[in-house]
Amino acid sequence: MFQNLEIALDDLPGTEELEWQKLHPDFVRQMQVQHALIALAPLAGATFFSIFLHLPLVPAMILWILAIGFAIVFVSWPRISVPRRGYVVRDKDIVFRSGVIWRSVTAIPYNRIQHVETSNTPLDRKFGVATLQLFTAGGSGGDLKIDGLGAEVAEQLRIYILDKVGVSIESA
């Protein structure tokens, strides 16, 4: 029986009054370590230029200040950005928010998910976190990538979502 009930716009479940789930507590530290490793590159560059190319004092100082300034901002950035990230697992879809300056909220319905992937790097394993990637049709790369989930949570989510995807395929 085909039904097409009229739905009042205000009755639709919104996504604003959601309880955002936080990422793994160690994820901030993991990101900071990762960023610190990346920030070593400009520091190494500054060292190279000032020692081996015999830069005069003033340009060398400027280079150093820039490299250190970048390192400080870059390493402390996860403290600001990670608390802004969050996800909500709902009955029909999964919602993810991120961004500090440009803030975005993405929603993927389970019945559009093509496949699910979890992955972790050696650094991830050290901190016990993992990445969950959800793929929909037509996209390239991970369509929704949630970094910094607890390893067990990522696995649970993968199974839960796959289950939901299967149900939606069977009922379609």
Add this chain to the structure above:
Amino acid sequence: MNQPDPGSWRRTSPFAILFFLGKLLRDIVKNAWQSFAPIAALLIASSGSIVDRLKIGAVVALIFVIVASVLRYWFFRFRITEDSVLIREGVVKKKQLDIKFDRIQGINTEQNIVYRYLDLVTVSFDTAGSSGDEGNLPAVPRAFAEALRERIGRPLGRTSTTDQEDHGETKSAPLLVLTWRDMIRIGLSDKRVFLILALLSPLLDRLGDEADAVITSYIDSATQGAMQFGVAGGVLVFFAIGIGVILLFALISIAAAFLRYHDFTLHLDGNTLRSRGGLLTRHEVSMDLGKIQTLRLQQGIILRGFKRFVMTARQARSSHRNNSSKNFTIPVVTEELATGLRRRFLKQEGRGLIQLPTSDQFTAISRYSMRMPILINVLIPLLVTAVAYSIEGDRATLLFLLWIPVSLLHIVKTWQHAGYHYTDEGLVRRSGTLGYRTVALLYRKVQRVTVSRSPLQRRKGLATLRVYMASGSVRIPYIDYGFARQLRDVILYEVESSQKAWH
């Protein structure tokens, strides 16, 4: 009997060698450097004069290409089973391709001039798969391709006899037939004309000194001759040359339109959209209406003059390549036809959706969308000019300020042309600067939705809604935040409660 015969592996016609030859040559041109390396090595290794070496090289290359094509033909086998097309190919590296019927989005055929005499076609399959491999069946009888097309269009388990009456016999009248006037419209509105001009200008620069001298002396004599008629005559000659060049490119472009779209017809057989056309090589493209993800109507500045549109139905694209073969393009349509086709394509669900850009149904986006572009395009030229003027002191640098009015015009036009329009089941987004582009989509085919906000948008209560389809994303910037959320929730509701397949 041309019915696809399940079970047996078969070869295509020997004329498939032509197809492999063409493909090989294309591959060689694409990977020119790698392909020429062994030939170059051979050239250097062999003795004799340069001309002799080149001759030997050409002969060797020719033999290699022909032998390779024959071998490829020899090792190419295909088989049609209950539910899939199997292809085995490869000379050194064997490859087996298994294309399931339900993954095939459309069957397209191509018929070059030789094949046309022999009633052969090359079949290519449009698949939604993520792998980059797309199958081709070169040089098979046309009737076989037709039978295959019919078979794939039919859901499993249904017998062919009932269907034959539905499709085979009653060929519907074409929805659209393009005339020579349309070829001219397509040719003139092709942006590639200007691209060719742009590409050719450095080539012209590189012409040898001699050619340069010849041209200059010619122009000199022409202008000198013209001098007798005065400066006005000289200017006239100059403009005549310019107009001549533009005319030449327009002619080339129109010829290209004839090549691709001569005798273009558009049919709707049941649920399958089909187009046929082409002067030397005939292309036949088909698409199932249900596979359409977005419907695009485009009108560049030249087409605006002609009051015509380009209509494109886009399918799901594979994640690897961004190829345009997944699009079904109707090169020129009138307003009425565009509306009619939209009704037929989106059916009941698309009712109420207005896609013509001049409609007053479109809601404008916020004026704040212009703020950042204006800041960037006014402040930066001002700064640059101020610095340059203070250093150089040359009045000519002030010319740079001309950038400001031009970019302001561009920004305002872009804002004026942006807009959106929605119903309970779908939405249309309008964009463009000189021309227009409208994209229509149905909510239930959406893959995911994002609502994002920049700092400015947060201050002004605005947001950008981005709707991801399997064919790409559609962005509606600078709309009311509450409305964006509401629309997002409606879309999610439609997707999550829809029982229909999106592809």
